[in-house]
Amino acid sequence: MSNFMAQWVYSPIVKDHFMNPRNTWSEEEHFEADGIGEVGSLACGDQMQVLIKVEHDTIAALRWLTYGCASAIASTSMMSELAVGLPLEEAYFLSPEKITEALGGLPEHKFHCSVLGDKALRAAIDDYLKKTGRPNPWQSQVAKVICECKQVTDIQVEELVKSKEVTTLEELANVTGYGTVCGKCKGQMALLFDQLTHLYNV
Amino acid sequence: MEQSIIYLDNNATTALHEDVIAAMMSANALYGNASSMHEMGRKALAAIEESRRALGDLIDAPEAAIVFTSGASEANNTVFNLFRQRIDLGSSRKRIITTTIEHPSIIETANYLKTLGYRVDFCPVDRSGRVVMSEMEKLMGDDVALVSVMLGNNEIGTIQPVKEVARLARRHGAYVHTDATQAIGKIAVSMQDLDVDYLSLSAHKFYGPKGIGALVVKKGAPYAPFVHGGHQEDGRRAGTYNNSAIIGMGVAATIAKRDLAQEGARLWALREMLREGIEASIPNVVVNGSREHCLPGTLDVSFPRAEGESILLYLDLEGIMVSTGSACASGSLEPSYVLLASGVDIELAHGSIRFSFGRYNTEDEVRYVLEKLPSIIKRLREMSIR
Numbered sequence: 001m002s003n004f005m006a007q008w009v010y011s012p013i014v015k016d017h018f019m020n021p022r023n024t025w026s027e028e029e030h031f032e033a034d035g036i037g038e039v040g041s042l043a044c045g046d047q048m049q050v051l052i053k054v055e056h057d058t059i060a061a062l063r064w065l066t067y068g069c070a071s072a073i074a075s076t077s078m079m080s081e082l083a084v085g086l087p088l089e090e091a092y093f094l095s096p097e098k099i100t101e102a103l104g105g106l107p108e109h110k111f112h113c114s115v116l117g118d119k120a121l122r123a124a125i126d127d128y129l130k131k132t133g134r135p136n137p138w139q140s141q142v143a144k145v146i147c148e149c150k151q152v153t154d155i156q157v158e159e160l161v162k163s164k165e166v167t168t169l170e171e172l173a174n175v176t177g178y179g180t181v182c183g184k185c186k187g188q189m190a191l192l193f194d195q196l197t198h199l200y201n202v
Numbered sequence: 203m204e205q206s207i208i209y210l211d212n213n214a215t216t217a218l219h220e221d222v223i224a225a226m227m228s229a230n231a232l233y234g235n236a237s238s239m240h241e242m243g244r245k246a247l248a249a250i251e252e253s254r255r256a257l258g259d260l261i262d263a264p265e266a267a268i269v270f271t272s273g274a275s276e277a278n279n280t281v282f283n284l285f286r287q288r289i290d291l292g293s294s295r296k297r298i299i300t301t302t303i304e305h306p307s308i309i310e311t312a313n314y315l316k317t318l319g320y321r322v323d324f325c326p327v328d329r330s331g332r333v334v335m336s337e338m339e340k341l342m343g344d345d346v347a348l349v350s351v352m353l354g355n356n357e358i359g360t361i362q363p364v365k366e367v368a369r370l371a372r373r374h375g376a377y378v379h380t381d382a383t384q385a386i387g388k389i390a391v392s393m394q395d396l397d398v399d400y401l402s403l404s405a406h407k408f409y410g411p412k413g414i415g416a417l418v419v420k421k422g423a424p425y426a427p428f429v430h431g432g433h434q435e436d437g438r439r440a441g442t443y444n445n446s447a448i449i450g451m452g453v454a455a456t457i458a459k460r461d462l463a464q465e466g467a468r469l470w471a472l473r474e475m476l477r478e479g480i481e482a483s484i485p486n487v488v489v490n491g492s493r494e495h496c497l498p499g500t501l502d503v504s505f506p507r508a509e510g511e512s513i514l515l516y517l518d519l520e521g522i523m524v525s526t527g528s529a530c531a532s533g534s535l536e537p538s539y540v541l542l543a544s545g546v547d548i549e550l551a552h553g554s555i556r557f558s559f560g561r562y563n564t565e566d567e568v569r570y571v572l573e574k575l576p577s578i579i580k581r582l583r584e585m586s587i588r
Binding site: 009018019021024026027038042043045046047048049065066067068069070071072073110114181182 | 552
């Protein structure tokens with residue numbers, strides 16, 4: 001990290017977005033959303049909701065709500081600025097790295113736990129496509145987060161099982177830390193693990 | 203009121219008292235090595251021994267050995283290390299009992315010993331963060347070497363029934379340690395009355411300098427050095443005496459004893475003023491800890507639907523310094539283990555703020571906090587998922 005830490009905990013851009021978050025959904029505003037996405041949980045300490053309006057397959061407007069730390073608020077705010085005006089496909093692949101870069105960087109330990117805006121946006125686009133009955137051509141290309149607290153994805157688990165680096169759920173927990181914080185992913189992880197061990201004959 | 207710094211994080215550390223600063227400045231002239239026989243050495247040693255007396259006086263331990271350490275963390279480690287050594291040497295007492303809400307210098311040391319195969323039990327606490335005596339009774343036995351229970355909790359301020367624990371431990375022949383770091387200067391601490399064998403403290407929590415503290419060892423209690431390599435402290439802790447820090451701590455101890463009664467009452471009044479103000483101006487808040495058994499200057503509050511780090515940083519932007527039990531501020535993903543061990547819901551732990559008062563805080567400052575805090579909480583809650 002650069003030496004702005006002495007000045008404040010985060011970069012000046014993060015500070016600005018924390019103090020003046022953009023595109024938040026105020027209680028008074030009636031926002032007719034075409035798609036709604038939600039990720040995280042209160043137990044994890046970060047939870048967010050993204051609402052989108054879609055026109056001509058681009059993000060026409062976006063509102064969000066976040067329960068979380070300063071970098072969660074700032075990164076969702078930054079995501080909202082980057083996303084508006086983007087074609088759906090580009091918005092779907094908006095990466096946490098891109099959001100972090102636009103924020104002027106984040107401390108290492110904040111990157112994984114607090115940059116969730118891209119995932120909430122993706123969930124909102126999924127919701128929009130589902131509601132309009134359209135196929136989702138991008139979903140299979142993106143890793144799905146199973147454990148939100150430790151950001152463990154299905155692709156990551158698949159690789160660990162495939163390479164036989166882990167052979168039991170206990171080992172998987174030791175390697176990835178899944179299920180150790182809020183624990184709500186445990187059932188889903190066990191199911192996925194079962195499928196993968198069958199698939200790769202572990 | 204114009205924005206200045208409002209420091210409400212006195213459980214983290216305190217400012218030096220002006221008399222401590224003055225004493226430490228003049229102590230720089232006493233640069234002699236207190237182990238030296240010559241005049242410069244003797245002068246330094248005399249001042250150090252004066253500090254030792256002042257400290258013994260503060261905690262009512264006239265006959266105990268006071269071992270100066272780098273702070274309470276070292277003092278705590280010294281105690282656990284010495285009982286580890288006794289177990290290694292074949293003592294029939296092979297178990298240590300502590301609690302789930304101790305300072306990390308106890309919890310992590312205990313967990314470290316567990317990884318090496320030692321037996322350590324953690325006594326649970328109730329919703330107010332107080333040791334459950336019936337559980338302590340169940341854990342106690344004649345195989346217990348040491349029981350370590352803190353006097354006042356750093357995060358929620360809960361005062362522990364150390365005297366009762368000591369009485370119980372005595373019946374089973376176990377030795378007793380208390381980490382009194384947070385209690386010193388806030389409530390009366392008498393080592394004789396508590397009837398403990400070991401007591402840890404740290405100067406920077408009561409307006410003394412950082413990097414100095416003490417382990418107080420009751421006369422006759424077993425001892426083994428943690429830091430080897432010198433005859434300082436009667437062979438109990440090696441390392442050249444830190445003259446100015448020890449002298450500063452001595453002055454801080456004298457002031458703490460002198461001002462104890464009035465400071466305790468004043469801190470409680472400020473704490474209660476803030477608690478009442480928060481409860482009156484902010485809906486849906488949860489005050490953590492014990493109302494009956496609480497260190498006077500500590501107020502820990504959870505704000506549902508507002509996250510701790512965000513509250514802390516919005517307050518920081520207003521010049522108000524506090525701490526939080528939120529995971530985000532800790533650098534890990536887990537929120538405060540003290541709150542979780544007390545049965546506080548994980549979401550409430552993420553949204554917890556600790557206000558800790560000290561001798562330089564005023565009622566005006568509490569009013570300023572009450573002016574700023576409600577709108578911060580409101581703003582964060584409006585941003586939260588509905």
